Amino acid sequence: MSSKKVSLMSISFKQYSYKLRAHTGLLNRLLLTQILALLLSLLGTSSMGAGSGQLSVTVRSYSANMVIVFSILWVMIVAVLLTTKPYKQIEMPLVGNRLTGNLSDVGLLMTASVFAGITSTLGGVLLRDIMYFISDRSTMAVDGFFLTLTDLMFGMVVAILCLGLVSAMGYFIGVLVQANKAFAILIPVATIGALRVYTHLGQSVVEFYIGNVSLLLFALKVMITSIILFGVSMMVSHRMEANQ
Amino acid sequence: MILNTDSMKPIYVQIAEWLEGEILSENIKDEERIYSQYQLAEMFTINPATAAKGLNILADEAIVYKKRGLGMFVSPNAKQFILTRRKSQILGQMIKELVMEANRLEVSKSELNGMIQQVRRENEEE
Amino acid sequence: MGVIHGVDLTKSYGKLKAIDHLTFEIEQNKITGLIGRNGSGKTTLLKMVAGYLIPTSGELKVFSENPFNSLEASANSILIDDTMTFSDSFTLVDILKEMTPFYANWNSSLALGLFDYYSLNPKQPHSNLSKGSKSTFNSIIGIASRAPLTIFDEPTTGMDSAARKDFYRALLKDYLEYPRTIILSSHLLSELEGILEDILLINQGTKRLHLPALELKELAVGLRGNAQAVISFVEGKKIIYQEDFAQGSLYVVLKRELVQQQLEQIRQSGLEVLSVATDDLCVYLTAKTKGGIDDVFKKG
Numbered sequence: 299m300s301s302k303k304v305s306l307m308s309i310s311f312k313q314y315s316y317k318l319r320a321h322t323g324l325l326n327r328l329l330l331t332q333i334l335a336l337l338l339s340l341l342g343t344s345s346m347g348a349g350s351g352q353l354s355v356t357v358r359s360y361s362a363n364m365v366i367v368f369s370i371l372w373v374m375i376v377a378v379l380l381t382t383k384p385y386k387q388i389e390m391p392l393v394g395n396r397l398t399g400n401l402s403d404v405g406l407l408m409t410a411s412v413f414a415g416i417t418s419t420l421g422g423v424l425l426r427d428i429m430y431f432i433s434d435r436s437t438m439a440v441d442g443f444f445l446t447l448t449d450l451m452f453g454m455v456v457a458i459l460c461l462g463l464v465s466a467m468g469y470f471i472g473v474l475v476q477a478n479k480a481f482a483i484l485i486p487v488a489t490i491g492a493l494r495v496y497t498h499l500g501q502s503v504v505e506f507y508i509g510n511v512s513l514l515l516f517a518l519k520v521m522i523t524s525i526i527l528f529g530v531s532m533m534v535s536h537r538m539e540a541n542q
Numbered sequence: 543m544i545l546n547t548d549s550m551k552p553i554y555v556q557i558a559e560w561l562e563g564e565i566l567s568e569n570i571k572d573e574e575r576i577y578s579q580y581q582l583a584e585m586f587t588i589n590p591a592t593a594a595k596g597l598n599i600l601a602d603e604a605i606v607y608k609k610r611g612l613g614m615f616v617s618p619n620a621k622q623f624i625l626t627r628r629k630s631q632i633l634g635q636m637i638k639e640l641v642m643e644a645n646r647l648e649v650s651k652s653e654l655n656g657m658i659q660q661v662r663r664e665n666e667e668e
Numbered sequence: 669m670g671v672i673h674g675v676d677l678t679k680s681y682g683k684l685k686a687i688d689h690l691t692f693e694i695e696q697n698k699i700t701g702l703i704g705r706n707g708s709g710k711t712t713l714l715k716m717v718a719g720y721l722i723p724t725s726g727e728l729k730v731f732s733e734n735p736f737n738s739l740e741a742s743a744n745s746i747l748i749d750d751t752m753t754f755s756d757s758f759t760l761v762d763i764l765k766e767m768t769p770f771y772a773n774w775n776s777s778l779a780l781g782l783f784d785y786y787s788l789n790p791k792q793p794h795s796n797l798s799k800g801s802k803s804t805f806n807s808i809i810g811i812a813s814r815a816p817l818t819i820f821d822e823p824t825t826g827m828d829s830a831a832r833k834d835f836y837r838a839l840l841k842d843y844l845e846y847p848r849t850i851i852l853s854s855h856l857l858s859e860l861e862g863i864l865e866d867i868l869l870i871n872q873g874t875k876r877l878h879l880p881a882l883e884l885k886e887l888a889v890g891l892r893g894n895a896q897a898v899i900s901f902v903e904g905k906k907i908i909y910q911e912d913f914a915q916g917s918l919y920v921v922l923k924r925e926l927v928q929q930q931l932e933q934i935r936q937s938g939l940e941v942l943s944v945a946t947d948d949l950c951v952y953l954t955a956k957t958k959g960g961i962d963d964v965f966k967k968g
Contacts, residue, residue, distance in 0.1 A: 304743040312769050319766070320755030387753045391746070391809065393770040395719070395737045536737070539721050552885045553862060580844050587837050589699060590844065591865045595882060642936070 306401075309394050313402035318409065320388055324379075328372050328414055332421050335368035339425055360429055365421035366457060369414040373461045377407055377468025381476050381535075400532045407465040415458030419450065452513065459520045463507075466524035466531075473531040477538060553588055557596030562624050565605070565616055572621070576606050576614045603627075671696045671817060671849045672717055677726035679712050679873075686712040688873035689726070694851065694866075699843060701864040701881065702853040705954050709873040710853045711749070714821050717851075718747035730817065745817035746771065748810035750803065750825055754794040760805060761790040764812070771813040773846070779812035782838060786831070799826030807835050811842050819851045824859075836863050858947045871954035888949050889924040889931075893917060893939035901927060901934055909952035921952055 339360060347356045379385055380403045389399045474481040493500055507519055551559075561577070564570045577585070582593035597614060600606045605623060606614045617623075644654045672694040679687040686709045694700050704710045715721045716728055719735035719742055728735060735741040754763050764779045783790070786804050788797075797805060807823050824832045840863045843850060852860055857867070867884050869877040877884070888908060891898050895918035902920050909921040921944050927934065935941055944952075 304739055306739060309739060309743070309770075316766055316770075319762075320757050322757050323755075384753070387751070388755055390720075391752050391754070391767070393739075393743045395739045395742055397737075398739065537722070552882060554882060583844055584841060586862070587833075587840055588862045589840075589865045589881065591698075591880070592862070592882060646938070 304393070306398060310398040310401035310405070313389065313392055313394050313398050314405040316392065317388070317402055317406050321406065324376055325410070325413065328369065328410070329417070331368045331372050332365050332414075332417055335365040336421055336425060339364045340428065360425060365418045365425070366460075369418040369457075370461060370464050373407070373410055373414055373465045374468040376410055377465040378472040378475075380406065381469060381472030381531075383476075396535050396538065397532060400528075400535060403469065404528050407469060408462060411461035411465055412458050414461050415454055419454040419457050422453070423450070455513065455517070459517055463520045463524050466527035470527040470531045473534050477534050553586075554592050554595040554599065557582060557586065557588070557593060558599040561596065561600060562605070562628075565620050566624055568621070570616055572616050572618045574616050575612070576600075576616055578613055669696045670694065671731060673727070673729040674713075675727040677713075677716070677728055678724050679709075679716060679721060680724045685873050687716070687723075690870070690873065690875055692868060692875055692878060694849065694868075696849050697847040698865045699840075699850045699852065699863055700866040700868055701857065701860060702851055702868050702870065703855070703857050703950055704853075704870040705855055705951075708871050708954065710870065711821055712873075713870070714747060714749075714819050714851065714853060717817075718742075718745060718819060720747075743772070744815060745819065746810060746813045746815040747819045747821065748806050748823055749821035750799075750806070752806050752809075756793040756795055759791050759793060760788055760797075763794060764808070767809055767813065771815060773814035773816075775812050775814055775842075775846075778842065779808055782808045782811065785834075800828060800831060803827050804831055804835070807839075811839055814842070814846055814848060817849045817851075819853075821853045822855070823852065824854070832859060836860055839863065856947065857950055858945065861946055869950055869953060876953050884946050884949065885943070886924060888921050888944045888952075889927060890919060890921045890942035890944045891927070891934060891939050892919040892942060897937055897939055901930060901937075901939070908949070909955070921949070 347354070349355065386399065394402075471481070471485055474485065508516060561570075570576055576597070579590045579593040579597055582588070582596065583590040586593070597606065601608065601614065603623070604617055605620045607617050609615055641654070649657075670693040672692075674690055674692045677687055677690045677692075678685060688709075690709075690713070702710050702714070712721065716723055717730055717735060719730070719738055722736050730738075730741045731744055733741050735745075758766060760783070761780075764776070764783060767779075768774050768776060783805075786801075786808070788801060788805060794802070794805065803823060803825050804827060807820070810818055810820055810823065824835060827835065836859070839850070843863075852864070854860055861867075861881055861884075864881040867877065867879060867881050868875065877887075879887070891901065892913060895912075895916050898918045898920055902922055905922055905926045907920050907922050911919045913919040931941055
């Protein structure tokens with residue numbers, strides 16, 4: 299019996315499609331998270347009150363940021379989870395190697411980012427719709443209330459890119475922790491330490507990515523960083539033994 | 543069909559003896575095709591290599607012979623051959639052990655003969 | 669022709685050598701039994717062969733390739749053990765369908781046929797299965813995959829005796845129809861002995877025996893009877909096992925070839941010549957300490 303030639307990409311794709319069906323539970327959890335975030339958003343993200351004599355004013359602002367923030371947290375958790383033993387173990391009965399496992403994980407995270415990006419942006423639209431119908435329209439200040447399609451698409455792309463970057467970071471951290479458990483302590487300590495010492499570090503990192511107005515440049519920076527993070531993750535896990 | 547794996551006899555010997563039994567009872571007649579190693583493997587849930595060794599015992603004694611591309615066939619006079627051999631070998635061995643056991647139990651020659659005659663009579667009456 | 673070649677293969681965890689300078693070869697399209705006691709290194713060896721673990725030293729080739737992290741080796745082999753996990757999003761029948769695209773020789777009708785035969789609940793998730801049912805289900809995957817190298821690590825754990833017999837028979841029947849290289853590991857030889865062609869016996873990570881299953885049954889012989897008489901026949905020969913049987917009586921096991929010429933003489937001197945059950949022989953050959961469990965009680 300001769301051994302048959304197999305292609306890396308075809309096996310990776312088979313694993314990706316298998317994992318997509320195997321992890322439907324994770325997607326359900328995203329939708330739940332987003333609904334929860336939406337309900338919290340309905341309470342208003344900030345509220346200000348002022349009064350003098352006969353007149354009292356309460357300003358309540360609403361924002362769908364909560365939905366995005368929750369989605370980002372979700373994608374981060376999913377990325378870390380995928381590197382853990384119970385999730386890696388479902389690859390065991392399948393044909394594949396470390397690389398096909400990683401590539402299918404990346405595919406899964408990209409799909410998750412796109413899905414979460416679209417749903418969370420649409421969540422913002424939904425929030426506007428709900429507010430439109432349940433609140434007294436005469437007292438509504440419509441600052442950026444009506445979205446143009448371009449704005450919507452722009453928002454979606456930015457959300458997807460952010461989610462993708464966060465998933466790459468999550469996966470990288472997850473792989474490091476799997477390679478050596480010490481990273482589970484080392485990474486948070488180093489991050490907090492760095493932020494303490496260089497107080498402007500966080501700000502300058504954020505500025506590096508969103509400091510310029512060009513979407514293209516932003517996209518390029520995010521994608522290159524993600525590719526580097528995923529690439530290093532793959533190199534780290536390359537020599538790791540399975541099922542240890 | 544169940545083989546006795548705990549038996550002193552290796553499985554392939556049991557296979558050979560079973561096949562001889564089939565020939566003796568004329569379930570497989572002279573010049574007929576005998577089971578292949580794969581059929582035997584399936585029938586007895588044994589490895590085909592084990593079944594082949596059982597068949598080889600019969601082939602070595604020329605009880606079966608190989609027809610190129612057709613499989614193994616029962617030789618003419620196979621039944622007679624098996625009968626003769628079993629008489630000389632198996633019965634011979636049994637009698638040897640019988641006599642040894644009789645000596646150990648201090649059974650005299652005439653007593654032993656008497657016992658054999660007794661069993662024969664009982665069998666005839668049945 | 670060999671499918672698996674191991675030369676001086678070692679796998680250590682710290683100071684412990686799970687596999688210790690093991691040299692062996694598994695031949696193509698044979699059913700080989702990997703036999704050894706608990707902790708003898710069976711699982712470690714199989715996980716290296718399946719490409720999950722990296723050998724610490726030595727050489728290992730599966731289909732003339734280093735199996736670790738090899739896509740080629742993975743596509744041509746499958747390891748069935750009780751750590752196999754599947755997502756709860758899948759029912760048992762889903763799993764059988766999901767396996768199809770991964771294994772080139774996958775036989776769907778056989779998989780579903782076996783599944784129906786064992787009357788497992790098709791809607792159940794894998795994680796809810798009892799130990800025995802899990803082994804049964806996993807074994808279906810192993811048989812239906814028809815992978816050129818199919819490895820079962822303790823496949824019958826938790827199965828009842830009827831299920832074990834069915835498994836061995838199903839495996840053998842499909843092997844006859846579609847010959848391939850199969851490795852079965854077990855601590856218990858007697859039940860699967862019949863379907864094996866070769867036996868590889870390992871102990872503490874080293875090879876004790878590797879021979880055709882047919883020869884194992886005739887490898888050793890047991891002599892029992894008067895201690896003096898037994899000793900007179902076996903003196904100076906290598907004893908595999910010995911046990912004080914009764915007052916002044918001794919039971920020894922040794923290689924048949926050492927006494928083959930004298931067997932008749934031994935019988936005539938009133939000693940019993942016994943065949944040694946293969947299971948017992950394996951236990952004797954892999955004993956960690958000299959003597960048996962009885963010696964523990966003697967000291968007290």
